[in-house]
Amino acid sequence: MIHFRTAALGIILLSACDPITADDGLTGPGMIRLTTERPEGAAPDTCWGKRTSPAIIETVEREVLLKPAQTSSDGRIQQPAVYQRESVQEIVKEREDTWFQVPCGVEFTPEFVSSLQRALAARGIYRGPVTGEMSMRTRAAVRRLQATEGFDSDILTVETARTLGLIAVERQPE
Known part of the structure; x- marks a missing residue:
């Protein structure tokens, strides 16, 4: 035994x-x-x-410019800028190995x-x-x-x- x-x-x-x-x-x-x-x-x-x-990942909301504003020759805005919201994931902290x-x-x-x-x-x-x-x-x-x-x-x-x-x-x- x-x-x-x-x-x-x-x-x-x-x-x-x-x-x-x-x-x-x-x-x-x-x-x-x-x-x-x-x-x-x-x-x-x-x-x-x-x-x-593990890595720490966050979802971030941001606005992305699709089309810039159009202005006239005297500086007046003829058409406002067009934005789109998008969600992206970003790594906030990388994965880490500790020996x-x-x-x-x-x-x-x-x-x-x-x-x-x-x-x-x-x-x-x-x-x-x-x-x-x-x-x-x-x-x-x-x-x-x-x-x-x-x-x-x-x-x-x-x-x-x-x-x-x-x-x-x-x-x-x-």
Whole structure:
């Protein structure tokens, strides 16, 4: 039974860098997913997720000049200008991709997930058993924690893992 759980966990977690393998069920506009794509300049051995915010489009009413006014030689208007109303859609804000780094699947060992569960429990966010499995309860706790930082997703980011003390913060050269 333990081998089955470990194998199942490995399959789920190792798929973390497959294209479009995880949609976190975000409700509302936008989509968050894991991907094999990387932002420009990212190290080749890193894994990433991408949040895509939809474009914002508005319908605008405007008047279009069909025929200019005709005037006489003394400047009097002989025929008024002719306008037509038209509705057009304009992009107010372009679609936007926001990249976020995630721990790669191989980092999601049962020991790592157990540490994650303990760290979430220590903060009063997770109330389940420490199983080493990335359960729905664990993912919900990750979402609650990240939502307080403005990132509403149950996909654990490297930034959150560092905040929890689960991933070492790399030293900057002096």
